[in-house]
Amino acid sequence: MPYFVKRPEGGFSYTRDLSPKLFASLSGELALSWSQERRKVGGKQVLKIALGTTDLTLARQRWMEVHPQVENLIGFAKETFQRRTTRPSTVTRLQSLPREAIKQIAEDVYQRILASDDEEALTGRPADLTEIVLNEMGERGNDDVPNLFDAKRRAHLRELDHLRSHARRVDQFDFDGARQIPTLESLVREGMSPDSAKRAREDLSDVIGESAVEAVLAQSGVDLPHGHPDRNLLALEVIRAGIRGHSAVLERLEGAAVPTPALVAPIARTQPNEGVKLGEAYDTWKNERKPSSRTAEGYRLYVDRFIEINGDVPIASITKKHVRAYRDALTGCPRNVPKEMAGCPFWELHAWALAEGHPLLSRTTINDKSIGAISAILAVALRNGEIEANPCTGMKFSLKEGEAGKRKPYDDADLSRLLASPVFGEGKRYDAGGGEAQKWLPLISAYSGARLEEIGQLRVMDIKCEDEVHYFDLREIDDTPGQTTSRKTGSSRRRVPIHAMLIAKGLLAYAKEQGKAGHVRLFPDLVEYDGKTTHYFSKWWGRYARQFITKDKDKTFHSFRHRVTDELRKGKLYAVMQAILGHHVGDTTSGYGDGFDIGTLNEMLQGISYSKVDLSRI
Structure with a gap:
């Protein structure tokens, strides 16, 4: 078994050295049934997965579970990014991704699938996807020489099935690939000291890779805030482009003359518009309204969360889409944050609350406080002529009967x-x-x-x-x-x-x-x-x-x-x-x-x- 390593301290692991090309582009998750976790991989030159047992037979079974998943991730990385050896040195944070840019990125994925097939035909060398299947066919111990045509067909059918399964279960697709880092609270419960738990979390964060969506964006030199609707749309379009690409290769295998599109031009990496930012609008609101220190601190927290979700958008560019992304993201925010979690990034708090089953903010609280704070700040900007309309208007949740708590008097x-x-x-x-x-x-x-x-x-x-x-x-x-x-x-x-x-x-x-x-x-x-x-x-x-x-x-x-x-x-x-x-x-x-x-x-x-x-x- 390749990549099957016995560890000096006992136990076994799946250990695999990655080429610089793969190391730069590989990212994804592995489903580990024995620990009930989804392990993020990527960002390290050595891929190492502990198999969690000292029993040889059980370790081999777990290797059989891990290896096909790793091969799929490597195949996707090779196929989609094989012609991109370097990423742009700088990444531009966009506040939204125009439909045209989403289409460009998706078309680039489609073009690379067909270009890879062209290269395979011209050089006579199996493409990475085909080579994976050929290796698997050889490992089965069949005396017959593996059929290149059959291996290529199987490879693209496998990828097609994989992508179609995502397309059929969009509601279960993890668009952002949320990090699966244990919380401080859970590590302390397992017996670690607070300091040791913090160090362990830092070590884990170093080896956890980016999501597939982040990788696609990074290859284009841009980034989008987590939870942004455009990220979800991009993921869907990339899945659909992959389905079209692998279907096209299968049509070629049946004799169809499917042309390879020209290289897609890079998307425009426009800088955010200049203008008053939300943080500056907050300062103006604070100077004009002179709130109590507690109220000012509360509003600052809402501003920081809005910026973390949407970026520090110029207020003239804030739309109802931004407010909706902010509002919807907060539904996964914990109602109370423990001291040890104070100061953690919003999306880490978000993942912690969902993983731990912690009580979440109510829609009433989001309406009254979270949206109310941003709306109050933008109301001052509207009065000062810095924006034409308040995008928070009409963006509160519509509450069902009984959902909005009403305080009663003592009788x-x-x-x-x-x-x-x-x-x-x-x-x-x-x-x-x-x-x-x-x-x-x-x-x-x-x-x-x-x-x-x-x-x-x-x-x-x-x-x-x-x-x-x-x-x-x-x-x-x-x-x-x-x-x-x-x-x-x-x-x-x-x-x-x-x-x-x-x-x-x-x-x-x-x-x-x-x-x-x-x-x-x-x-x-x-x-x-x-x-x-x-x-x-x-x-x-x-x-x-x-x-x-x-x-x-x-x-x-x-x-x-x-x-x-x-x-x-x-x-x-x-x-x-x-x-x-x-x-x-x-x-x-x-x-x-x-x-x-x-x-x-x-x-x-x-x-x-x-x-x-x-x-x-x-």
């Missing part, structure tokens, strides 16, 4: 269960609940409708009094470490009166104690993470609420805000309600003057009354 029964729970009924304090925050954050939200992070960021100095009305001053934005405050929108900067129930239960006295203790924050035991004061509290609240309040997934901490909205609607003063909640009022007059005085706001807010809830346990 009276929920509030009664809250007040009977350990924090209120027994005075218990949980380590993860942020000290007294676990008592006061729910109460403040229930009597003000303020957002969770707005309450968590409160400083002692933010409790003020005017005209005998105590209120939370949520107007200031502060970047000072240890006392940072941020606001979701411009209308979120407001004053919110403190309800009499909170005062009666001791909120002002509690605030005074925090001031005397030298604390800046009203709730100093909340631990900040990644710029968010209530990160850990939010996770704790989710667990606590599911155990003691309700298991309804549509009810979260934000449900307090929804309930307050319902309570304030009873006052029938819509504009005052919006001012208390920090919602934007879209009419012209809302932008004039200083807004409602504190007395008007207080009069409406004091109308919140949970008359059917026993408040005696607070």
